[in-house]
Amino acid sequence: MVCCGNRIPRGVKICCAITTILVIIIVVVAVVLFVTVLKPKKPNLTTKSVTLDNIRLEVLPIFRLNVTLGIVVTVDNHRNYGSFKYDNSTVFVYYRKIQAAQAPVQADTIPARARHDVSATVTVVGDNLFPDPSFWVDLNSGVLNFTSSVSLHGKATAWKILKVKLTTFTTCNISVFIATQNASSFCQSKLMY
Structure with missing residues (x-):
């Protein structure tokens, strides 16, 4: 008609x-x-904790250093009316641009208007760091500075019909204090559509 x-x-x-x-x-x-x-908004990512789970320093018979870090990042999705489902990923830890360690991050879903903890444990083996002359200076000062980064690629879904592909990038500057055997961190994140 x-x-x-x-x-x-x-x-x-x-x-x-x-x-x-x-x-x-x-x-x-x-x-x-x-x-x-x-419209999906940037989830707030904050470092809930960076813990020094273990530090093993051996001088004799061979110099060895192993540092195990526990990283827990809280993803706050309260601003979004849709869930964020991300794929398997990897956390990379660098020491002065040298890749020092990596650890897997399992795929998961962060529900709409909820909080979720993403955790990973990484072990830095000092063998990779020994050739860098700065490593010995930092070790002597008692502080080792690392940078961690992780990218979460996924999809935000609202009402099962509105779907947007998103990627969140998080980088953290981590300082490991050898004498007191603790760590501190500062993290930043960004979201790309």
């Missing part, structure tokens, strides 16, 4: 016009809701 023409009664024309206006209003409201409220 066509809503235009001279032979259609005036009541049908008014009905078609009102229906068209209502459809346009619903589409505009849906687009505005998606762009403002439902």
